[in-house]
Amino acid sequence: MAGTNAIEIRAVTKRYSERVNVLDGISLNVAEGEFLAIVGPSGSGKTTLLRLINRLTEPTSGAILVSGREVRASDPIRLRREIGYVFQGVGLFPHMTVAENIAITPRLIGWSAEERAARVDALLQLVRLDAKKYRARFPSELSGGERQRVGVARALAAKPKIVLMDEPFGALDALTRAALTRDYRELHDELGLTTVMITHDLTEAALLAGRIAVIHRGHIVEQGTPRELLASPKDEYVRQLVETPKTQAARLATLLRGEP
Amino acid sequence: MSFDPRVQEAFARLPDYLGSHVLVSVTALLLGLAISLPLAVLATHCRYLRNAALGFASIVQTIPGLALLALFYPLLLAISALTEKLFGTGFSALGFLPSVLALALYSMLPVLRNTVTGILGIDPAVKEATLGVGMTRRQALTMVELPLALPIIMAGIRTAAVWVIGTATLATPVGQTSLGNYIFTGLQTQNWVFVVFGCVASAVLALAVDQLLALMESGVSARKRGRILLGGAGIAAIVIAALMPVFARPAATYIIGAKTFTEQYILESLIEQRLRAAGLSARHRDGLGSTVIFDALKSGEIDVYVEYSGTLWANEMKRSDTKSRAEVLAAVKAWLAEKYNVRLLGELGFENAYALAMSRKRAEELGIKSIADLARVAPRLVIAGDYEFFARPVWQSLVQAYGLSFRERKNIQPEFMYPAARDGEIDVISAFTSEGKIKQFDLVVLDDPKQAIPPYDAIVLLSPQRASDEKLIAALMPLLGAIPPALMREANARADGQGGASSPDKIAGWLWEKISARK
Numbered sequence: 001m002a003g004t005n006a007i008e009i010r011a012v013t014k015r016y017s018e019r020v021n022v023l024d025g026i027s028l029n030v031a032e033g034e035f036l037a038i039v040g041p042s043g044s045g046k047t048t049l050l051r052l053i054n055r056l057t058e059p060t061s062g063a064i065l066v067s068g069r070e071v072r073a074s075d076p077i078r079l080r081r082e083i084g085y086v087f088q089g090v091g092l093f094p095h096m097t098v099a100e101n102i103a104i105t106p107r108l109i110g111w112s113a114e115e116r117a118a119r120v121d122a123l124l125q126l127v128r129l130d131a132k133k134y135r136a137r138f139p140s141e142l143s144g145g146e147r148q149r150v151g152v153a154r155a156l157a158a159k160p161k162i163v164l165m166d167e168p169f170g171a172l173d174a175l176t177r178a179a180l181t182r183d184y185r186e187l188h189d190e191l192g193l194t195t196v197m198i199t200h201d202l203t204e205a206a207l208l209a210g211r212i213a214v215i216h217r218g219h220i221v222e223q224g225t226p227r228e229l230l231a232s233p234k235d236e237y238v239r240q241l242v243e244t245p246k247t248q249a250a251r252l253a254t255l256l257r258g259e260p
Numbered sequence: 261m262s263f264d265p266r267v268q269e270a271f272a273r274l275p276d277y278l279g280s281h282v283l284v285s286v287t288a289l290l291l292g293l294a295i296s297l298p299l300a301v302l303a304t305h306c307r308y309l310r311n312a313a314l315g316f317a318s319i320v321q322t323i324p325g326l327a328l329l330a331l332f333y334p335l336l337l338a339i340s341a342l343t344e345k346l347f348g349t350g351f352s353a354l355g356f357l358p359s360v361l362a363l364a365l366y367s368m369l370p371v372l373r374n375t376v377t378g379i380l381g382i383d384p385a386v387k388e389a390t391l392g393v394g395m396t397r398r399q400a401l402t403m404v405e406l407p408l409a410l411p412i413i414m415a416g417i418r419t420a421a422v423w424v425i426g427t428a429t430l431a432t433p434v435g436q437t438s439l440g441n442y443i444f445t446g447l448q449t450q451n452w453v454f455v456v457f458g459c460v461a462s463a464v465l466a467l468a469v470d471q472l473l474a475l476m477e478s479g480v481s482a483r484k485r486g487r488i489l490l491g492g493a494g495i496a497a498i499v500i501a502a503l504m505p506v507f508a509r510p511a512a513t514y515i516i517g518a519k520t521f522t523e524q525y526i527l528e529s530l531i532e533q534r535l536r537a538a539g540l541s542a543r544h545r546d547g548l549g550s551t552v553i554f555d556a557l558k559s560g561e562i563d564v565y566v567e568y569s570g571t572l573w574a575n576e577m578k579r580s581d582t583k584s585r586a587e588v589l590a591a592v593k594a595w596l597a598e599k600y601n602v603r604l605l606g607e608l609g610f611e612n613a614y615a616l617a618m619s620r621k622r623a624e625e626l627g628i629k630s631i632a633d634l635a636r637v638a639p640r641l642v643i644a645g646d647y648e649f650f651a652r653p654v655w656q657s658l659v660q661a662y663g664l665s666f667r668e669r670k671n672i673q674p675e676f677m678y679p680a681a682r683d684g685e686i687d688v689i690s691a692f693t694s695e696g697k698i699k700q701f702d703l704v705v706l707d708d709p710k711q712a713i714p715p716y717d718a719i720v721l722l723s724p725q726r727a728s729d730e731k732l733i734a735a736l737m738p739l740l741g742a743i744p745p746a747l748m749r750e751a752n753a754r755a756d757g758q759g760g761a762s763s764p765d766k767i768a769g770w771l772w773e774k775i776s777a778r779k
Contacts, residue, residue, distance in 0.1 A: 056391055081394030089385025091392070095407050095483070105393045154393065 005065070006032045006162055006194040007053060012062030014048055022048050024218040025062070032161075035188055035195045037209035039202055039241070045218045046198045050164050053196065054083045066162065081105050084155030084163035084193075088170045090147050092139040098124075098150050099135040105158040123153040128183060145176035152184060156191070163188075165197040169204075181208055203245045206230060214238050266453040269763050270442060275505035278461065280437035282502035285428045288360045289421055292367030297413075299368075300375030301401065310376060317369035325427040328366065329434050332358035333552060340559075354552065354561045355545065359431035359438075366427055367420035374416025378409025414477040418470055425466040429458065432547045433520065435556065439465070444547045447675060448522050450755075451763070469495060514542040514732060517553050517562035521674065522755045522764070523612060523694060523748065527566045527718075529768035531736065538735035550648060551575070558600050560723045564732065568612055570716035572596070574653035582657070585611070585715040592719075601724035605733065606740035610694055610748040613716035614654045616643075617691035617703040619681050630707035634688065635662040641687035644670040644677050649690040654713055661712035678703070694718075694745060696753025718743070742775045 007030040014023040022045045030036050040046045051057040052064055055076040064071045071079060092101050102123055103116040111119070124131040127149040139147060148169060155163055168184075169177045185208055188195050199205050205212050206226035213223040214235070221235040230246065233239040296317075303310035320328070336353035343351065351357065382405055390400035406413075429440030442458025445451065472494040479487025514535055518528035528544050535542040545562055550571060556562045572592050573579050583591070593604040616631055628634050634641075643666045649655055650669060658664055666688070672680065680686045682701040691698055691705065693716075698705060720740070726732055751771050754762050762770075 054392070056388075077394050077396055079394075080392060085392035087385070087388060087392065089383075089388060091383070091385035091387075091389025093386060093389065093404055093408075094383075095404075104395075108394055108399065 004032045005029045006034070006067060007196065008063075008065040009049070009052070010063045010065070012049075012052060012059045012064060014045070014052065014057065015060045021218050023052075023059075026215075026218070026220055028213060028220060028223075030194060030196055032194055033192055035185070035208060035210045036197070037205035037212045038196065038198045038215055039200065039205050039212055040215035041200060044215045046215050047166055049215065050166055050196060050198050053162075053164055054080045054085060056080075081109055081158055082160055082162075084158075084160040085166075086148075086151050086155045086163065086168045087166040088168060090151040092142075092147055092150060092154070094139050096138075097135065098129075098137050098139070098142070101139070101150060102153045102157050104154060109158060119157060120153075123156060126156070126187060127153045129153075143176075144172055145180060148172060148180060149183075152180075152187075156187070160193075162194045162196075165195065167198055167200070170199070170201075177204075184208075202241055203248075206245070214241065264453060266451060266763065267457070269765070270454055270457040273442070274461070277437060277439050277441050277458075278465070279502050279505045281425075281428055281439045281462070281465070282499055284356060284359050284363065284431060284436055284438060285421075285425050286499055287356075288363030288428070289367055289417075289424050291360060292364040292420060292424070293371060293417065295364065296368045296371035297375060300372045301379070301406075303372070303376055304379045313372055314369075314376070317365075317372050320365050321369050325362075325366065326430045326433065329359060329362045329430055330549075332362050333434055336361075337555060337559075353559070354548075354556050355435040355437075358434050359428070359436040363424045363428055363431070367424045370416040370419035370423070371413070372416075374412050374419075375409060378412035378416075379405050381412070382408050411477055411481040414473065414480055418473040418477065421469050421473060422466045425462060425469060429462050433549060434552070435517075435545050435548055435561075437545070441546055444520065445525060445764070447673070448520060448525065448547075450675060465498075468498060472498075514540055514564065514726075515562045516542060516544045517548050517556060517565035518544060518546050519550050519553055519565075520547045521692075522696075523692075523752050524566065525764035526751055526755060526767050526771065527608075529764045530739065530771055531564060531566075531720075533765075533768055533772060534735050534739065535732070538731065540731060540735060557602060557721055557723050560725050563723050563726045564736070565721060566608065567719055567721050568716040569607075569719055570613060570654070570714035573714050574657075578653070579714075580653055580657055582711050582714045585717055588715050589717055589719070596721070601727060603722040603724075603727035605720040605722055605736060608718040608720065608739060608748075609741045609743045610718055610745040611716050612692045612694040612718055612748075614649070614652075614713050615691045615693050615705045615708075616658075616688055617681065617698055617705050618688050619684060620702050620704050622684060622687060623704050623706075628706065630709050631658065631662050631664070631712070632709055634706055635664050638664050638666050638688075641666055642668045642670065643688040643690075644672045644680065644686045645690035646674050646677070647671050657712045657714075661710045692716075694748045694752060696749055696751075696755065699749070700753060718748075738775070742778070743771070747771070747774055 009026060009028040012023055012026050013021055015021050026049065038046045038049065048057055052059055053066065053071070055071055066074070066079065066083070093104070096104070099117070099120045102120045106116050106119060120135065121131040124134055129146065129149055134146070139150070142150065151168070169180050172180065181204060187193070197209065209226065211223065212226055212229050214221050214229070214237070216237045222229065222233065222238045229238060230242050233242050299313055303313050333353055336358050340351050340353045386404065386408070387400070390404050395403065428438050429443055431438045432440035432444045439458050439462040442454045442461065446454025446458060472491045475494070476488050476491030479485065479491060516528050516531050518524040525546065528546070532542045532544055548556060553562070553565055554567070554576065557565060569588050569592050573588050577592070577595055589607065596602040596604050616634065618628065623629070626637055628637070645655070650671070670686065677686070677689045678697045678701040681689045681703060691703065693705060720736055722729070722732065751767050754767050754770070755764060
C-alpha cells in the first residue's frame, strides 16, 4: 500500500487545553480510492481528526500528509480548494442561487463562466436534481435532502480527488438519508474518489464504507472491514458498539419470518 | 389670501440653509461610514477592539450634540495653530470642519453596532462553509459576510442618517449654516414661524432620506435591484438638488459675523446690505458664541462684526476696573491693534451694556431703584442670567461692588427670561440696555451708582487682513456714530415686539432709512 496513500496521519496529537488530549498520538492511513468511515461517540475527537486534514485545525504535534505532501507545507486555501468538504450544517450561502453555490470553488480558482455553467448542470445531474428546475433556486426554497445534495455537488465542483464528510446526512429523515448515502457511494466509485466520512452510526458506516476506524477518547481503538468489526470485535467499546445493530438486525429478521 | 411674510422669507432662505445642511450631513455621514465600516469589520475579529470601539462610540453618543460640536472648535483651533507653526498654513476651525467631524463621530455607533452584529450573527455553518470551499478571509468577507449582513448594516446607516440630519441643526452655533439657522434665529427674535419651519424642514429631510434608505434596504433584503436603484437615485436627486445653490453661489468676499441675539442679527443684516449696496459680495455667519466670534475675527475666518467695548475690556483684556466710555474705547482700540492687528473702525453710537432688570411692579413693591437697594433684599430673591452672565467679569465686579448674594441663581435662554421676570417667577434678570424687550415686558433697569458695570459701546471690528481694506471701510463709514440708543432700542423692539413679524433683514432696511433720513 505504501506510496498510494491519499492521506497519512502520523502520530498526531491535538490538545486544546493543558490537560485534555482530544487526539492522543493517532496514526491512520487512507489509500487512494478508499472509502473510510470513522465512527465514534460525541466528543471522541473524530471531527477534529477530519478538520486536521484540510487544515481547518492545526495539530499540536505529529504530521499529516495529503497526496504525499505535508499539509503544513501547503497553502491552506489551495489545500481546501483541492479537497471536497461536506458537513451536517451544509452551510449553503443563503444569498446565492443553487448554481452560484455549486460553482463557488471553480469561481475562486478562476474557471470561466461557461465552464462553470456546464459544471453546475453536470453536477446537478450527478446528485439527481433537475438542473433546469433547481439552478436558479435559493437555498431557502429547498428541502433538507435537496440542500444536502447541493452541498455534495458543491464539494465536488472543482473535481477534488479527496472528499471529507462530517456526519453529512445526520439531520435527514431515514428515507432521504438512505437514498443519499446510496447515491453518494455510487459517485464515489464512479469518480474514483477517496472519501473519509465521519458518523456516529455504525450501521451507516457498515453499509457504505470499505473500512471502518473506531475512535474513542482520542484513540483509534480498532479498525478493519465492516465484516471484521461486526463478526469479531476485539475492543470492549467496539463490542458494545456493534451489539445494538446486531440485535436489531436479528430482531428484524425474526419479524420478517413472521414470528412474534 | 396671502401667506405670512415670514413664511415667504423662510422659503427664500431655504436654498441656502438646506444646501448647507445637506452638504454637511452627507459629508459627515460618508466620513462616518468610511471610518465605522472598516473598524466594524476589524472589530469582528478582535474582542478587545470590539469592546473598545463600541464603548467609545457609546460614550460619544452620551455627549449632548451641541456640546460635542462645541468641543471641536477649541480642539481644531489648537491644531490649526500647531499646523500654522509647523507648516505655515492653518485651517478654518469654524463652521464646516468641526461640524463634519462631530457629526461623523455621532454617526458611528449605529453603523458600528449593526455591522458587528450583522457579521457576528451569520450562521456558523455558513462561516464554516466559507472556509471549507477555500475562501480567503477577504473573499469570505466580501462574497459572503458583508452581503449577508447588508440588510442589518443598512438599518444602521438609516439610523445614522436620521441622527446626523437631526443633529446637524445644532451646527449653527459653531458657524455652520444649516436648517438650524431657522431655529436659532427664530428663537432669538421670537419668530416662531422660523422655529417651526426649521423643525419641519429638517424632519421632512430626515424622513425622506430615511424612507429612501428603507427602500434600498428592502431591495437589499429581497434582492430587488430596482428598489436599490430607485432609493439610491432618490437620495442622489435630493443631494444634487440641495447642493446646486451651494455651488452656484458666488464665493463671498466678505463674511460678516453675528452673535446670538436680535441686535446682532439686525446689525449683521445692515452691514451685509451696505456692502452689497457698495457692490461687494457678502455673506453672513450667524449665531456665533461671543468668544468664538472674536477668535474667528482674529484668525480672519470672518471679516467684520459688531462687538461691545466692555466685553473686550473685561473678557479679553481681563480688566476688572471701570473707566469712562472714552477711556475704555481708547484702551481697547490700542490693545486690539497692538496685540492682534484687529482694527476698531469706530463706534456705532449706542451702548448695549449689561444691566440688572426687574419687573416694574416688583421693584416698586420692594422699593428698589438701584443695585445698592437690591443688595439689601437680594438674599430673599432669585436671579436669572443668560448662559454667559455669571461667568463674566461684570458679575464678579457687581458682586464685589455691592456685596450681592441671591437665594438662587438660574441660567435661562434670554427669550424666556423676560416673560418669567414679568410674571414674577424670577425677581431679577440680566438684561441689556439697548434691548427692546425691557419696554415690552414693562421692566425697569436698576441704576449702577458705583459704576461697577463697564461701558459697552457698540464698535465695528475688522479682521487683520481687512484692517485697511478701503472698499470695506468706505461702505461701513456711514454707519459710524449713526445709530443713537433710542433708534437701536426701537429697532430691537420691532424685531421682538410684534412676535417677530419683522425679520432682521426688513428691520435693517428700516434702520438704514432712518439713518439716511437723519443725515
